[in-house]
Amino acid sequence: MDLKWLDAFLISGLFDVAMVMGLALLLHLQLGLGRIANFGVVGFWGIGMYVYGVLYVQVDWPFGDPWQFLVCAAAATLAAGVAGLLIGWLISDLDTDGVLMGTLGFAAVVQILATTQDDLTGGARGMGGLSFPYDIGTVKQNEFLWLAITAAVVVVILLYVWWVHRSPYGRLLIAIGGSEPLARSLGKSTFLTKLGLFTVTSAAMGFLGAMNGVFVHFLDIGTIGVAVTLAAMVGLVLGGTARVWGAVIGVILTVGLFDIVVQSYLPLPREWYTQAIPVLREALFGLALILVLVFRPLGILGDMRRDRLMRKIHGR
Amino acid sequence: MEFVTQSLVIGLTENAPLVLAAIGFALLYRLTGLINVAYSETITLGAYFGMWINTTYGLDFYAILIPTGILAGALSVATYLALFRPARHHNVGALELIIISFGLSIFLRHGLQFVFGYPERFYDVPSPDTIMILGVGVTSFRLIALLSVAILSGLLYLFIQRTTLGLQIRALASDEDLARVSGIRPLAVTTLIWFIAGVAGGLAGAFYGVGASVSPLLGWRQFLLILMVALVGGSWGLGGVIVVGVATSVALAGMALQFDQVLYAQLVLIVAFVVILKVRGSKLTETAKV
Numbered sequence: 001m002d003l004k005w006l007d008a009f010l011i012s013g014l015f016d017v018a019m020v021m022g023l024a025l026l027l028h029l030q031l032g033l034g035r036i037a038n039f040g041v042v043g044f045w046g047i048g049m050y051v052y053g054v055l056y057v058q059v060d061w062p063f064g065d066p067w068q069f070l071v072c073a074a075a076a077t078l079a080a081g082v083a084g085l086l087i088g089w090l091i092s093d094l095d096t097d098g099v100l101m102g103t104l105g106f107a108a109v110v111q112i113l114a115t116t117q118d119d120l121t122g123g124a125r126g127m128g129g130l131s132f133p134y135d136i137g138t139v140k141q142n143e144f145l146w147l148a149i150t151a152a153v154v155v156v157i158l159l160y161v162w163w164v165h166r167s168p169y170g171r172l173l174i175a176i177g178g179s180e181p182l183a184r185s186l187g188k189s190t191f192l193t194k195l196g197l198f199t200v201t202s203a204a205m206g207f208l209g210a211m212n213g214v215f216v217h218f219l220d221i222g223t224i225g226v227a228v229t230l231a232a233m234v235g236l237v238l239g240g241t242a243r244v245w246g247a248v249i250g251v252i253l254t255v256g257l258f259d260i261v262v263q264s265y266l267p268l269p270r271e272w273y274t275q276a277i278p279v280l281r282e283a284l285f286g287l288a289l290i291l292v293l294v295f296r297p298l299g300i301l302g303d304m305r306r307d308r309l310m311r312k313i314h315g316r
Numbered sequence: 317m318e319f320v321t322q323s324l325v326i327g328l329t330e331n332a333p334l335v336l337a338a339i340g341f342a343l344l345y346r347l348t349g350l351i352n353v354a355y356s357e358t359i360t361l362g363a364y365f366g367m368w369i370n371t372t373y374g375l376d377f378y379a380i381l382i383p384t385g386i387l388a389g390a391l392s393v394a395t396y397l398a399l400f401r402p403a404r405h406h407n408v409g410a411l412e413l414i415i416i417s418f419g420l421s422i423f424l425r426h427g428l429q430f431v432f433g434y435p436e437r438f439y440d441v442p443s444p445d446t447i448m449i450l451g452v453g454v455t456s457f458r459l460i461a462l463l464s465v466a467i468l469s470g471l472l473y474l475f476i477q478r479t480t481l482g483l484q485i486r487a488l489a490s491d492e493d494l495a496r497v498s499g500i501r502p503l504a505v506t507t508l509i510w511f512i513a514g515v516a517g518g519l520a521g522a523f524y525g526v527g528a529s530v531s532p533l534l535g536w537r538q539f540l541l542i543l544m545v546a547l548v549g550g551s552w553g554l555g556g557v558i559v560v561g562v563a564t565s566v567a568l569a570g571m572a573l574q575f576d577q578v579l580y581a582q583l584v585l586i587v588a589f590v591v592i593l594k595v596r597g598s599k600l601t602e603t604a605k606v
Contacts, residue, residue, distance in 0.1 A: 037411050039418065090594045096411050097351050098593050101543055105586040108540055112579045226536075230422055237415065275434050283426035289419025293412050294403050 003140050011143045013260035015150060015215055020255045022154040022208045023232040024239075024247035025161050026201040031233075032241035033170065034197050035177035037096055040087075040103030041205060041232050043110040044080045046224035048206025049213040050110070052076035054120050056213075057129040069133030073210040080206020081199055088198030092191050107229070114221050126220040130213055143215070150211050157204060162244050173197060227282060231255055234285045238292050240299030249300060254285060319573065321450040327569030328562065329449075329458040330527070332465040333520040334541060335561035339469055340516025342546035342557040343476070347489040347509050349410070353417040354395060355542070357424035358514050359535030362388040362521025364432050367530045371440045377457070377526055381464070381519060388518020389511040395420060396510040425532050437530040461523040468519065472512065473554050485509055541568075541582070544589035551596070 023041055030036040055072040083106065091102040114121045121127055132142045164170040175183045176190045184190050213219060231254070232247075239250025258281050262268075268277065292299060341355050366384040369375055403416055444455035476482040488495040488505050496502060517535075524534055541564065549560030564585065571581030 035411065037414065090590055094593065096414060097345075097547055100351055100353075100414060101540075101547055101593060102590050104540055104543070105590050109583055109586055112583045116577060116579050116583075226422070230418075233415065233418070275429075279426045279429050279434070283423050283430075286419045286422030286424075286426065290399065290416050290423065293408060293416045293419070294399070294406060297406070297408055297412055 003138075003144055006140065006144065007264065008140060008143070009264045010260065011140065011147055013256075013264055015143075015147050016259050017251060017256045018147065018150045018154050019208060019212055020228075020231045020235055021248055021251040022150075022157050023205060023228070024236040024251050025154070025157045026204050026208075027232050027236050028241060028244070028247045029161060029164060029173070029197060029201050031236065032243075032246070033164070033173040033177050034194055035180075036091070036194060036198060037099050038103045038198075039100055039229060040105070040107035042224050042226065042228035043103070043107035044084060044202040044205035045209040045212070045228055046107070046110045046114065047083055048076040048080045048209030049219060049224070050114050050121055050209075051079040051206070052210035053127055053130055053213045053219045057127060058120060065131075065133035069214070073207060076210040077203050077207040080209065081203030083206075084199040084202020085195070088195045088202070092194040092198065107224075107226075111221060111224055114219075114224060121221075122219065124221060126218055128218045130217045130219070132214060146211075146215055150215070153208070153211065158244070158248065165244055169193075230282065230285055230289075234289045236299075237289055238299055240301035240303075242298060242303050243301040246299055246301050253300075254288065258284070318451070319570070322452050322573060323566050323570035325449050325452040325454060326573070327566035329454045329462050331565030331568055332458070332462040333523040333527075334538065334545065334565055335558060336465045336468055336516050336523070337520035337538060338542045338545040338549070338557050338561045339472055339554060340513040340520070341542050342550045342554065343472070343509060343516070344513040345546055346550055346553075347485055348506065350400065351414050351417070351543070352400075353414065353539070354420040354424060355417075355513070355517055356535035356539035357421050357428075358388055358392050358517035359521035359524065359538060360425065360530075360532060361391055361428060361535075362518025363525030363530045363534050364428060364437070364521075365518065366522035367437050367439050367525055368432070371437075374440075377439060377441050377522075378460070381522060384522045385515040385519050388521070389514035392510045392514025392517070393507055396507065421536070425536060429532055432530075439526045439530070441526060455527075457526055461527065464519075465523065468516070469558055472516065473558070475512075476554060481505075481508065540586065544586070548589055548592055548596075 023045060027038060027041055030038045052072045052075070055075055056068065061068045061071070087102055087106050091099045094102065115123055117123070118125070132146055134142070134145070136142060136145060164173070172183070172188060172193055175186075175188070176193060180190050216223070231251075235251035235254045236247045237250065238246075238254055239248065240246030262281075263273070263277060337355075337359055340358075341352070344350060344352055344355065362384055365387045366377075366380045369380045369383055370377065399416065399420060400413065403413060408416065441457070444457045446453045446455055447459060448454075449459075476485060484495070484500045484505050485508065487498065488500055488502055492502060495505075521535060524538070545561045545564050546557055549557040552559070568578070568581050568585060571584055572578040575581060
């Protein structure tokens, strides 16, 4: 496969877009449907990445790739799912303030453990030794294949989100997000529904974290900061928290525009790339979050189709 | 016994700004219903304002406290008038207000680096004297910080609980319509709340900054502890925030001594606070009324 036409920065930028898109789609289920304000997305993503990395590098497996990858990724998904179950149990019946504290606290715990358990994680020095679970030729070819696999995973998540929107389960989530006391009064188990949602979506975030570990090859505690949560949240809010395609469009317009177009194709001074561009990116993402929520709270795509239909039927 | 006295002295002197910041945050939360994530940047900017006045005009640390508090208070009021008040007029929900404050926090944290530069900054102050208290060496800055925080916390508590303006603030918090009928001007009182909270946060930032260094993440690193103290202690009013804040400061120092690692102490506290919140349940209303 001749990939001379493909820039290495473009592969990396597209991978970032796919990764954040996957996280934003999962956040859409939590925040857009269930109204669970998960400010600790990076915690679940990070635990997946670190569990995968530690198991892959530190354990002497009796078999090699691709089984090694599959077993480690499954364990990472399970770890994130168990964490989601625990945190979900803690926060599912709390108000937004408690959810904020629980999810932010969890993200902080993951970062503290990644920093302090340096025998396992490498701590502040970081941890290398990760590789692709295959070798099809050059680095660029391996990266391109991993990008394609990640994109396929994101498409599966998108299909799942699409299915949730059209299923009775999705309607229950929307009802809970709209008015939890009302859903409870109708005999629905709101706690268990939110717990199930949080566990499954957290596990999927952990799996994406493991996939990110494979691509970057090197785990660094600097990568499990609040920027990951911000990127997913700003993409989702810009596109529209209530719509399936909101996360997709929003992430393309934010991460895609900045990480690919601005960083790779605009003729900016080289010295800007070390500090000015990353700082500007975060500042603009923060500003976008503010402006969208103040002036267009439903994002570019607006509210759900069913809400529009109801307004049409009832003439409101 | 030595462990207890060390924990008490180190906890109270090193973490005194935590109590002041938590009071400011809780005041805003209890009286306006808003979880303001950008409060962490009020703390950070307080540290930067203090450092800027100190290094630009050559004023000593104690002289910069009043202008620093005023600047931080003004910034806090500006965010209310420019952002949270219009957002309320646009009928933005409680959850969205928290996300807006999260966005504002990120914007200010990164935007300030274009103004103050990327590297860590330091106050230009003479080396502090070391004073022995119960066998533990404490710098004069930390001791003055503790005294200042104790005085400011007491004044804030008395202001809210005992003055006419404090009564108006509490009345507005409990029933806005009734307060309005009683002749209380909501805009003036709410602006006052934001100013006081900003002053408390800014001064806490200055005390944090002079004790170590000033960096963009200064406030964010403290935010989770402040949030936890305000949420758990806030159920019992400002007095509860002070008690939980002091207990947290001492526990943090004690565990840091025990584990020889401050991060483990933070980890235990985070878990403990989340479990407390779970057991107690969230009783406060979700309706934000900035």
